[in-house]
Amino acid sequence: MIFETKQTEKAAVLFDGWQESLIWSCLQNVMGKLYVDSLESPVSAMIALGDFRFFAGKPHRELVLHQIETKEGQPAILVPQNGQWAELMEVCYREKAQKVTRYAIKKEPGVFDRAKLQAAADSLPEGYVLKMIDEPLFNWSREMDWCRDWVAQYTDYAMYEKYGLGAVALKDGEPVAGASSYSGYLGGVEVEIVTREDHRRKGLAYACGAKLILECLKRDWYPSWDAKTKWSVALAEKLGYHFDHEYTAYEIW
Numbered sequence: 484m485i486f487e488t489k490q491t492e493k494a495a496v497l498f499d500g501w502q503e504s505l506i507w508s509c510l511q512n513v514m515g516k517l518y519v520d521s522l523e524s525p526v527s528a529m530i531a532l533g534d535f536r537f538f539a540g541k542p543h544r545e546l547v548l549h550q551i552e553t554k555e556g557q558p559a560i561l562v563p564q565n566g567q568w569a570e571l572m573e574v575c576y577r578e579k580a581q582k583v584t585r586y587a588i589k590k591e592p593g594v595f596d597r598a599k600l601q602a603a604a605d606s607l608p609e610g611y612v613l614k615m616i617d618e619p620l621f622n623w624s625r626e627m628d629w630c631r632d633w634v635a636q637y638t639d640y641a642m643y644e645k646y647g648l649g650a651v652a653l654k655d656g657e658p659v660a661g662a663s664s665y666s667g668y669l670g671g672v673e674v675e676i677v678t679r680e681d682h683r684r685k686g687l688a689y690a691c692g693a694k695l696i697l698e699c700l701k702r703d704w705y706p707s708w709d710a711k712t713k714w715s716v717a718l719a720e721k722l723g724y725h726f727d728h729e730y731t732a733y734e735i736w
Contacts, residue, residue: 485549486522494519494528497540501564502590504707505532508668513646514636515666518549532666533636539564542571551735556628558734572733581734586710588719589727595696596723603693603722607652608685613694616649616663623658630677633663648672648704650694652687660687662695671705676718692722 488494491510494517498506509515515532519525520543527543529536534553538546538561547568551559558581563569573580607613616624616633618640624633633651637643649663659682664672674695676688699706708724710716716726 485518485520485545487516487518488522489517490522491517493523494525494540497525497528498530498537498564501537501539502587503537503562503709504668504671504673505535505666506530506537508532508666508673511669513666513668514642516550518546520546533632534558534560536561537564538562538568542567544571544575547571547575558736561733561735563731563733569731569733576733576735579735581736583732583734584729585732586713586716587727587730588708588710588716589725590705590707591725592705594723594725595700597697597700600693600697600722604650604690604697606686607690608687611652611654611659611685611687613690614651614653615694615698616643616647616651616661620649620651620658624661624663629679630658630661632665632675632677633661636666646672648695648698648702650691650698652682652691654682660691662688662691670703671707672699674706674708676715688718689721692718696722 495510509517509530518529520527527540529538529546531550534557553559561572621634621640621643624630633649637647646667647664651658651661660678662676665675666673676692678688696706708719
């Protein structure tokens with residue numbers, strides 16, 4: 484059987500050493516769900532937050548097949564702790580499991596050059612303005628398919644105000660790009676950057692990302708970054724981050 488639990492301390496050891504802020508969010512009971520094979524002495528566990536599922540401990544078939552639904556049009560992203568979990572995912576989902584490479588970015592507090600970031604935030608092209616996400620922008624973002632992930636993991640604006648943060652670029656009063664917190668944990672956020680297709684390649688993501696990082700630093704928060712593509716890695720490095728390593732995940736549609 485599979486159990487959902489809020490008693491995260493019993494399963495936390497299974498995730499030891501995993502430098503992933505979404506895992507921290509769940510283990511800190513900020514957001515996300517924890518599933519285990521036993522409430523008393525778990526040896527297998529899965530953390531589910533947004534589109535992501537992280538698997539740790541002893542490979543467990545029921546966990547791999549449990550709760551993989553995500554929002555329409557988006558895959559579930561299954562992240563195995565090791566090769567044994569990966570093999571089980573391939574056995575369970577066969578052709579439905581699309582193996583992908585993602586890119587982990589180093590978590591290095593103190594690495595950022597504030598002057599450089601301020602110059603980046605000030606580099607917004609003429610005709611655009613930067614604004615932090617307030618309650619009206621939070622509610623607006625929830626209704627937009629292209630940028631819903633800026634706020635989707637937060638139940639309401641009060642939760643976002645406590646655990647989230649975001650900066651958007653406006654054109655004629657309408658958000659067209661932004662950097663926000665996909666998720667939040669005690670002491671930081673996971674960065675989510677999206678630019679509307681018709682406003683790309685104008686440096687908007689760079690400016691919004693810089694603004695978000697600066698605002699995080701003001702709060703003594705760490706802006707964690709995980710990259711889906713090499714473009715995202717390049718943007719992260721431009722903002723002051725450093726690449727760490729590649730890792731395997733599976734997209735389940």
